[in-house]
Amino acid sequence: MFLERVNDPADIKMLTVPELETLSKEIRDFLVQSITSTGGHFGANLGVVELSVALHYVFNSPVDRIVWDVGHQAYVHKILTGRKEQFPTLRQFHGLAGFPKRSESPHDAFGVGHASTSISAALGMAIARDLRGESHHVVAVIGDGAMTGGMAFEALNHAGHLKKRLLVILNDNEMSISPNVGAVSHYLTRLRADPYYGKLKTEFESLLKRIPAFGSRLANTAERLKDTLKYAMVPGILFEELGFSYFGPVPGHDVGQVIQLLSQAKEMEGPVLLHVVTQKGKGYASAEAAPDKLHSIGGAVVKPKSSAPSYTSVFGKTLVDLAKKDERIVAVTAAMLNSGLNEFVTEFPDRCFDVGIAEQHAATLCAGLATTGMRPIFSVYSTFLQRAYDQVIHDICIQKLPVVFAIDRAGLVGPDGETHQGAFDAAFLRAVPNLTIMMPKDEGELRHMLYTAFTLSGPVAVRFPREDGVGVPLDVPYETIPIGKAETLREGKDVALLALGPMVAIAENAALMLQDRGISAHVVNMRFVKPIDEDALRELALRNMPMITIEEGTVKGGLGSAVLEYFALQKLSCTVYPLGLPDRFIEHGSRPELLHQVGLTSEHIAQIAISLVEQQQGQKWANRKTAGR
16 A cells, blocks of 8 residues: 555655555545544545645645645645544544644644635745745645635735745635635636636637737737637636636646646746646545535544534524514525525525625625615624624624624534634624623523524624533523523522523532532523623622632633623622633634533532632631631
8 A cells, every 4th residue: 555655745756646546545545434433524635635645746845835725625735744643633632633733743834724814824935935035835725615705815916916936726626615606606617617718728829929920010919819819718817817827727636637737837937826626525425425514524433412403503493483574684604504594595595695705795794784774694603703803893883783693603612623612702792892792501592592682773792602402492482681681590699600601501510519518609691791780790799709700712801801890890899710711722622621621610610619618708707706806
């Protein structure tokens, strides 16, 4: 087997093209066996096997820089750069990351996890190379889905202007996570459908060179004729007009042909775009047939199936139900229809808008819709909303527009790791005026929060986790939740546990543990990050109970900060222990492992509570002793 002999990119440079084809088959078999065991991004990696092999055959990583966009298609790159023995730990706690990571290998030129960044990063590397007088190559590999992001076109525009030596490989498999949409997708479809234009362009240019130039008039006419044909027959004109030399479309599963074109592109000056057509899920029948469903898969170790639906599915069904009652409701997503909107787009195809990987546009599109009296809801992952922060502030919240943000993956998401942990949205949104932020304790409360959100006249963020619900009834009538009002779930006198979202159940379990120790815990479902329930906080302060705020988000700027700010401004002296995610990026691993690592467990909460109660009792004893003197 050739794969057994490959531990470094240099190892494949001695192989023949037929041997590289055999190697590609072995890699594909290895991926199927490995990913079905550990879980991970499946279809995208099966689709780039030959392209990855050709890249490492032609270029000399890590001297030459290969920058992967998103990075969910970089598994083959990891295999070829000495990490295949680590694949049993892929996306596992303390194991191999599911995305390129600079600290993991010198071959990972740029850390990534979100889309549309590769060309910008690669251009920065190319500029630095030229300033230092170096000569290595820089390659950006970007998918057609990521190409729908505005940032990619900003980078193309700049690269074409600077004329730096840079190779952009457009890996075109007609898919991102959801099927690609928009004018760019249609444009690439036309390119794929016209295999003869490159040959026609070359032959016509050759013909023009044979025309004798009997004066400038004939020469000018010939040049205009060339441009006319160029615009009419060359679909790659978009990239050429941006300043790139365009090659393609090229069949991406033909190792020999890809190597040949990469070798040619390597010798060219200026920016080059090579359009490679691949098939997502190549070599695995079910992945080829359903590339969206097998974009990513779970591993062989599967947690017990819950009888409760996921928060995401409850969101989707609730939205459909509410939209049937209110025709003003429209849904917007940035290439993430699978985030609860599959049923909605089937039920209301004219009221659902997938804008591609363009979160900024999605947010401002919602703002425009809201100005007309429509009630838009933007379905978005927590970490993807980061990309639209200015639009949230400038286009929506300043104007107090009634846009609902349905923020999925709020909190820890597990194996996807640092780039996808929903740690920051509560904190960065809490700083924005005019915005209401809430999070349900269970899937039933999620229904009521969505219902409530559409009754408000300003922007609202409803956060929910990447988890199954707890199994509460979902057939109860909708209720309007009083804005900014918490819910007391358990009365107690010794310590107060102020919890948000999924942390409520953990806090209730901690209260039971404390009860066994003779400590009476007061449990509050805070529900709102903004506005917080000031009346409830004041009452707890007057009862002189130590408090623990518990949230599955960064402790800096989140719920705990809000509580501390309130007490400080009110000059109320009380003990508050803010518990949440620490001031660092959280690595990949299972959610239980990560919760244990950061101390968001019932056991740890109970330990903190015992310490606070003992400290409080000790202070009371000391005060009584002092008073007795």
